[in-house]
Amino acid sequence: QKAAEKATTKTISEKDVDEFLQDLLMELIESDVAFETAEKLVEELRKRLVGLQVPRGADTRKILEGKVHEALVELLKTGWRHIDLVSEAKEKCRRGEPLVIVFLGVNGVGKTTTIAKFAYMFKKAGLTPVIAAADTFRAGAQEQLRLHAERVGAVFVGGRYGADPASVAYDAIQMAKSRGYCVVLVDTAGRMHTDIDLMEELRKIVRVAKPDYKVLVVDALTGNDAVEQAKFFDEAVGVDFVVLTKFDADAKGGTAISVVDAIKKPILFLGVGQRYEDLEPMEPEKLVAKLLS
Amino acid sequence: MPGLDAIRDAVRKFLRLSGPYERAVEEFIRDLQRALLSADVNVRLVFDLTRRIRERALKEKPPPGASRRDWFLKIVYEELVKLFGGDREPEVKPPYTPYVIMLVGVQGSGKTTTAAKLALFYKRMGYKVGLVAADVYRPGAYDQLRQLAERIGVMFYGEPGSRDAVGIATRGVKELKERGANIVIVDTAGRHGYGSEVALLEEMKRMSEAIKPDEVMLVIDAAMGQKSFDLAKRFHEATPIGSIIVTKMDGTAKGGGALSAVAATGAIIKFIGTGEDVEEFEVFNPRRFVSRLLGMGDIEGILERI
Ligand SMILES: Nc1nc2c(ncn2[C@@H]2O[C@H](COP(=O)(O)OP(=O)(O)OP(=O)(O)O)[C@@H](O)[C@H]2O)c(=O)[nH]1
Ligand SMILES: Nc1nc2c(ncn2[C@@H]2O[C@H](COP(=O)(O)OP(=O)(O)OP(=O)(O)O)[C@@H](O)[C@H]2O)c(=O)[nH]1
Ligand SMILES: [Mg+2]
Ligand SMILES: [Mg+2]
Numbered sequence: 001q002k003a004a005e006k007a008t009t010k011t012i013s014e015k016d017v018d019e020f021l022q023d024l025l026m027e028l029i030e031s032d033v034a035f036e037t038a039e040k041l042v043e044e045l046r047k048r049l050v051g052l053q054v055p056r057g058a059d060t061r062k063i064l065e066g067k068v069h070e071a072l073v074e075l076l077k078t079g080w081r082h083i084d085l086v087s088e089a090k091e092k093c094r095r096g097e098p099l100v101i102v103f104l105g106v107n108g109v110g111k112t113t114t115i116a117k118f119a120y121m122f123k124k125a126g127l128t129p130v131i132a133a134a135d136t137f138r139a140g141a142q143e144q145l146r147l148h149a150e151r152v153g154a155v156f157v158g159g160r161y162g163a164d165p166a167s168v169a170y171d172a173i174q175m176a177k178s179r180g181y182c183v184v185l186v187d188t189a190g191r192m193h194t195d196i197d198l199m200e201e202l203r204k205i206v207r208v209a210k211p212d213y214k215v216l217v218v219d220a221l222t223g224n225d226a227v228e229q230a231k232f233f234d235e236a237v238g239v240d241f242v243v244l245t246k247f248d249a250d251a252k253g254g255t256a257i258s259v260v261d262a263i264k265k266p267i268l269f270l271g272v273g274q275r276y277e278d279l280e281p282m283e284p285e286k287l288v289a290k291l292l293s
Numbered sequence: 294m295p296g297l298d299a300i301r302d303a304v305r306k307f308l309r310l311s312g313p314y315e316r317a318v319e320e321f322i323r324d325l326q327r328a329l330l331s332a333d334v335n336v337r338l339v340f341d342l343t344r345r346i347r348e349r350a351l352k353e354k355p356p357p358g359a360s361r362r363d364w365f366l367k368i369v370y371e372e373l374v375k376l377f378g379g380d381r382e383p384e385v386k387p388p389y390t391p392y393v394i395m396l397v398g399v400q401g402s403g404k405t406t407t408a409a410k411l412a413l414f415y416k417r418m419g420y421k422v423g424l425v426a427a428d429v430y431r432p433g434a435y436d437q438l439r440q441l442a443e444r445i446g447v448m449f450y451g452e453p454g455s456r457d458a459v460g461i462a463t464r465g466v467k468e469l470k471e472r473g474a475n476i477v478i479v480d481t482a483g484r485h486g487y488g489s490e491v492a493l494l495e496e497m498k499r500m501s502e503a504i505k506p507d508e509v510m511l512v513i514d515a516a517m518g519q520k521s522f523d524l525a526k527r528f529h530e531a532t533p534i535g536s537i538i539v540t541k542m543d544g545t546a547k548g549g550g551a552l553s554a555v556a557a558t559g560a561i562i563k564f565i566g567t568g569e570d571v572e573e574f575e576v577f578n579p580r581r582f583v584s585r586l587l588g589m590g591d592i593e594g595i596l597e598r599i
Contacts, residue, residue, distance in 0.1 A: 026336060032518040035331040107541060107569065108401030108514065138569070139444070140405075140437025147432035190569075192544040221399065223333035223518020225546035232545075246400060249485035251520065273489065274400070274430065 012052040012060065020064050021046055031291050032254035034224040037261045045071060069288055076256060076284035080266035083241070083281075085118075085183075086125040092212070093182035098130070100173060100184045100209055104202060104237065105217035106229055107190030110245035110271055112141070114217055115185045116148035120276035122183050123153050129183035132172030133158040134165035134205060137189040145187055152276060155181060165189065165201065166208040173209060186211065193232030206237045213240045218259055220244045220251035220270075227262045234263040244282070245271030253291040256282070303328065307362065314361050318350050325369070332547035335522045338376065338556055346372050376552050377579035378561040383536070385563055385576055386418070390475035393466055393504060396538075397497060397528055398512035400483030403540035403566055405434065407512050408480040409441035410566065410574040411538075416447055420476045423469030426451035427462040427500065428482035438480050445571055448474055458482065459500045466504045479504065486527050494531045501532040508535040510563070513554050515541045521550035525557040534558040540566035543573065 021042050028038040045068060054063050089099035101118070103111045115131060122129045131149045135141035136159045149156035157175060159168035169186045176184045186209055191198035206214065216239040218226055233239055244256055247270040256267050270287075272278045303324035307317055322343045329339045346369055355364035374380040394411065396404045405428070412422040424442045426449070428434035435451045442449035450465035462479050469477045481500065484493035501509065511525060511534045528534055537558070539551040542565045551562055562577040 029330055030336050030519055032520070035327065106516070106544060108403060110401060138437075139409075139440040140433040140435075142433075143436035144431070144433025151432070192541070194543075194545055219401065219514075219516070221514075221518060221520050221524075222516045223546075223550060224331050225333075225516040225544065226518075228545040229516075246485070248488055248490070249399065249520065250487040250523070255518070 008056055009053045010056050012049055012054060012064075014046075014050050016060060017046060017049045017064065020061065021049075024068060027292070028254060028257070031252035032221075032223055032226075032258075034227045034254075034258040034262075036224075037227065037258045038254075041071070041075075041257070041261070065292070069292060072257065072288045072291065073284045076260055076267070076282075076287060078260050078264050078266060079241075080268070080282075080284060083268050086122060086127060088212070089122065089127055089182040093180070096177070098173065098176040098182055098184045099213075100186065100211040101213045101215055102169070102186040102188065102206060102209055102211040103215050103217055103243075104188055104233055104239075105190060106192055109190065109217045109219040109222075110243075111190065111217045112145055112148065112187050113274065114215075114243050114245060114269075114271055114279070115145070115187050116152055117271065117276050117279040118185055119149065119154040120152045121279065127182050128153065128155060129185050130155040130157060130172050130176045130181045132169045132184060132186040132209075134168040135187050135189040136161050136163045136165055136168060141187075141189065154185075166205045169205050169209040184209075193229050193236070199232075199236045202237055214238055215240065216242045216259075216265075218242055218244055218255060220247045220253065220255050221249055222255050224258070226255045226258045230259045230262045230265075234265065239263060239265050241265055241269075242267040243269045243271060243279075248272045248278070253287050256287055257291070307366070314365075315351070317362070318347065318365060321365075321369075322347055329549060332549035333516075333518050333521070333553075334376075334549035335519060335553040335556065338522075338553060342372055342376065374579055376555065378555055380580045382576060382578055382580075383561050383563045385414075387415075387420075387476060387507070389507075390420070391470050391477065392475065392508070393477045393479065393506045395462075395479045395481065395501060395504065395506035395509045395532075396512055397481055397509060397532065397534075398483065399485050399514070399517075399524060402483065402512045402514045402517075403538075404483065404512045405437050405441070405480050406569065406571075407538055407540060407564075407566060407574075408438065408478050409445055409571050411478055411510075411564070412442070412447045412476075413445045413571050414564075414574060415476045416445065421448070421474050422476045422478065423448035423450065423465075423472065423474035425449075425462055425465030425469065425477060425479040427458050427465065427479050429456050429458045429461070430482045434480075434482070441571065448472055458496060459503050462500050463503045479506065485524060486531070494527065497528075498531045509533065510536050510538055511554060511558065511560065512538050512540060513551055514546075515539050515548035515551065515565075516544065516546035517550040519550075519553075522553035522557045525554035529558040529560075534560045536560050536563040538562070538564045538566065539577070543567045 157172035
């Protein structure tokens with residue numbers, strides 16, 4: 001190291017970061033980053049920060065905070081992109097095939113509502129989607145989705161309660177093909193990721209529907225279990241991207257960090273309310289700014 | 294996977310670890326903190342709890358004949374049980390009839406399903422139960438509850454198409470009582486009450502003022518994280534919460550968020566949901582729960598010895 005540089009910079013030591021990282025760990029946990037994820041992130045940050053050269057007299061804490069922000073944004077950008085589903089649907093349509101999207105997740109996270117929001121988005125862009133109500137299990141599931149479809153002006157394909165969900169998905173896709181609809185959105189029943197039979201049923205739906213996208217829906221209020229949910233679904237059927245719902249419930253956003261860290265798949269949308277317009281693209285910078293505020 | 298099972302491992306480690314008692318205590322407390330935080334127990338609660346445990350462990354004297362380590366585990370057990378509001382099974386029999394229960398909670402927590410589970414539970418105890426569908430927002434909410442009511446064979450009241458939640462609840466409670474129901478359960482719309490949803494909390498308050506429920510039950514998802522405390526507090530401030538039901542205990546979530554709800558409201562956990570089926574419902578048993586987290590064999594034996 002040159003003498004001149006030494007005079008103007010200092011090296012961040014283990015001691016400089018200890019308290020900072022301890023506080024950060026607690027802050028992340030309070031923001032609903034899963035405990036294990038938070039611990040891992042903090043240890044990775046320690047490696048990055050210790051030994052760093054910073055200008056003498058600079059506000060070290062500010063610099064450290066900047067580095068944390070950077071690292072979290074970097075994580076949220078794993079596989080992340082601006083996705084244009086409308087163009088993709090039109091593109092596929094020209095080849096005579098609909099864009100098929102299947103929605104999955106545990107009970108009550110917001111799959112059906114998110115489908116209605118996606119349908120609204122396509123409809124607004126001039127594409128009428130077909131909605132497959134492949135939840136033939138939960139009481140009221142068919143009526144719920146039928147009403148949504150009517151309200152947003154989507155085509156509804158349902159099934160009798162107790163019917164095979166895969167066949168509902170199949171019917172909807174066949175119908176879209178024969179009538180030239182460009183999008184099929186497949187709703188599935190909520191299921192616990194630990195339920196072996198129901199996960200097998202989900203695999204069957206996916207085998208039959210051959211979706212372009214498998215979308216995992218996760219509730220932004222979920223704590224540590226978000227890691228388990230993401231891993232199980234990703235291992236069972238594979239997840240292409242994630243929608244984080246109920247973000248409007250004053251969620252801190254740590255759940256996003258846990259999910260992306262667990263399966264390295266991007267979160268592309270946030271659900272921010274119960275209206276059809278309440279679906280936003282996820283913006284890493286914005287989410288991290290909120291998380292660390 | 295970390296979580297409450299980790300406490301069991303920590304107990305085993307604690308009993309095995311040689312060396313000074315103080316060091317074993319510190320190490321155990323660290324393990325306990327990690328386990329509780331991994332189980333979604335509120336950060337503040339965790340630190341309050343472990344501070345109390347440490348204080349008692351270093352101050353109190355074990356009774357003659359008991360080892361210090363056995364004594365310490367008894368303290369941990371006692372303090373954990375205190376978080377659940379005591380170690381007795383809750384009283385679930387209504388103190389009088391007719392009895393009106395109003396279910397509240399965040400979107401998707403399981404209120405409608407739980408309304409049916411509760412109705413079946415009380416029907417089997419011999420009560421005449423009626424369900425009121427007072428969620429006017431979620432599409433299909435009326436059909437969902439009506440289908441469930443038919444499935445379990447209880448009375449039902451709803452007004453499809455109406456937008457007047459308070460009116461439906463009022464008329465529903467009145468009519469079902471007239472039809473002979475001695476327990477009426479009112480299902481309400483999901484809400485969190487933040488931001489643009491403040492009006493929904495207001496609606497809940499008006500409904501509760503109109504029907505004067507004998508008990509408001511907060512339905513909370515076992516997977517909910519750190520937000521549980523704040524959310525439960527908001528609900529409690531709008532309509533005092535009498536008891537808590539934790540749903541979806543059949544997944545991998547540990548349900549630690551429910552402890553935050555207990556702390557925020559002073560209410561006790563009465564039931565847990567363990568599946569989607571209306572039968573998958575149990576009276577909450579804190580003793581069994583804590584014993585399980587601490588490792589049955591170890592703790593039961595120790596409690597008897599002391
Ligand atoms: N505030 C808010 N509520 C939401 C959001 N997304 C969904 N919800 C609500 O969450 C509740 C559950 O949503 P559903 O779409 O039925 O959830 P689901 O995953 O399909 O549920 P199951 O099919 O029963 O597993 C409904 O009351 C929705 O209105 C959101 O982004 N914000
Ligand atoms: N696995 C499991 N699923 C449950 C349990 N309780 C409820 N559910 C499921 O959770 C989802 C949401 O349940 P609902 O009863 O519709 O929830 P809600 O609180 O009425 O939802 P909103 O009215 O939209 O606020 C459904 O798929 C239920 O079948 C449970 O104990 N275990
Ligand atoms: Mg659904
Ligand atoms: Mg409901």
